[in-house]
Amino acid sequence: MFNGVFDATIIKRACDKGYVEIVLHNIRDYAPGKHRVTDDTPYGGGGGMIMKPEPIFNAVEAILNIDIPNEGYQSLRSQGYPPIILLTPQGRLLKQPLAQKLVAPHERLLLICGRYEGVDERVRRYLATDEISIGDYVLSGGEIAAMALVDALTRLIPGVLGDEAATAKDSHSGGLLEHPHYTRPAEYRGHGIPDILLSGHHAKQEIWRRRQSLARTLARRPDLLEQAELNEEDRAYLESLNQPPPEEDNHSNH
Numbered sequence: 001m002f003n004g005v006f007d008a009t010i011i012k013r014a015c016d017k018g019y020v021e022i023v024l025h026n027i028r029d030y031a032p033g034k035h036r037v038t039d040d041t042p043y044g045g046g047g048g049m050i051m052k053p054e055p056i057f058n059a060v061e062a063i064l065n066i067d068i069p070n071e072g073y074q075s076l077r078s079q080g081y082p083p084i085i086l087l088t089p090q091g092r093l094l095k096q097p098l099a100q101k102l103v104a105p106h107e108r109l110l111l112i113c114g115r116y117e118g119v120d121e122r123v124r125r126y127l128a129t130d131e132i133s134i135g136d137y138v139l140s141g142g143e144i145a146a147m148a149l150v151d152a153l154t155r156l157i158p159g160v161l162g163d164e165a166a167t168a169k170d171s172h173s174g175g176l177l178e179h180p181h182y183t184r185p186a187e188y189r190g191h192g193i194p195d196i197l198l199s200g201h202h203a204k205q206e207i208w209r210r211r212q213s214l215a216r217t218l219a220r221r222p223d224l225l226e227q228a229e230l231n232e233e234d235r236a237y238l239e240s241l242n243q244p245p246p247e248e249d250n251h252s253n254h
Contacts, residue, residue, distance in 0.1 A: 005147045014160045022150065027051075030058035039116050048117025056112060056123050060084065063110065072126035082108040083129045086119065087142030087149070091131030094149060098132070103156040111149065113142030175228030177221060179212035211237055218242075 005011065006022055014020045028036045032054055039049040061068055064082075069075055073084060083106060092098070102109065112119070112128065124131065134145045154160055182193040196208045214237055217224050225238070 001143045002147065006150070010160065011151060011154050014154050014157065017159075019157050019160050020154050025059055025063060027055045027059055030062060031055040032058070042117065046117075050117055051115055051119040051123070053120040053122045053127075056119065057127060060110065060127060068127070074126075074129055077129065082106060082110055084110045084112065084127060085130045085132055085149070086112045086114060086124060086128040087133075087145040088114045088118070088131050089133050089136070089138050091133040093136075094132050094134050094152065096152075099149075099152045100156060103153050109153075111142075111146045113146050115141040175224055176213045177217045177224070179209040179216065210234070214238055215241060 002022075002024055006015070011020070011022070015022060028038050031038050031052070036055075037052070038055050039051050042048070042050045057068060060073065066076065066081070073081070077083075083102075085102075112123070132145070132149065134148050139145060182197060186193055186198065194208070196205055199205070214234055217228070218238060218241055230238075
């Protein structure tokens with residue numbers, strides 16, 4: 001499932017240039033027994049199958065070359081072992097600030113992809129150090145969520161995008177949605193582009209981009225503005241957008 005995503009575009013170039021290394025591990029390879037069983041029915045009944053704890057613990061111990069104590073993997077964190085992230089709809093929501101926090105201090109991350117009805121609770125309590133969700137919906141497994149997380153993190157690694165300022169301009173990076181973009185031709189099917197973008201006045205263009213970003217965020221994701229990085233000019237402009245239109249003159253000539 002991962003090869004198509006990780007073998008193309010930005011992630012592939014990042015791997016080729018040595019900015020990031022991605023290693024895939026099949027949980028089934030670490031399952032005990034002849035049939036390499038990785039799931040079983042839940043105790044107490046209920047629908048669906050549950051991922052067994054043994055293969056997941058075995059995988060982590062083999063990958064990190066450690067023995068996990070009974071009190072759990074978290075007790076080893078002070079020794080410099082990497083975070084272990086479980087991809088699950090019950091986790092905290094992946095947002096740009098969280099992605100930035102994961103990239104900055106950590107050279108290595110382990111991602112566990114949930115499957116079926118979920119994973120044995122002992123994986124959550126004694127192995128995973130974090131749980132992350134990519135949205136309030138349910139996928140068939142955590143693989144797609146892991147791909148999204150890897151892509152989001154890879155973009156933030158210095159040098160990957162070439163332009164060091166590129167990620168700072170992305171949607172959500174400063175708490176705002178990105179402004180509209182246009183490219184050639186200047187007119188297409190009768191639709192032109194804003195005159196300001198053809199003016200060559202860079203300072204005014206920067207103001208236009210900022211205001212477009214503010215207006216778009218207010219219209220589409222006003223919730224983001226509560227945590228956005230805003231200055232006094234931004235606040236004044238947003239206030240002007242919230243002003244009701246002037247009342248029409250109700251007087252008429254008879």
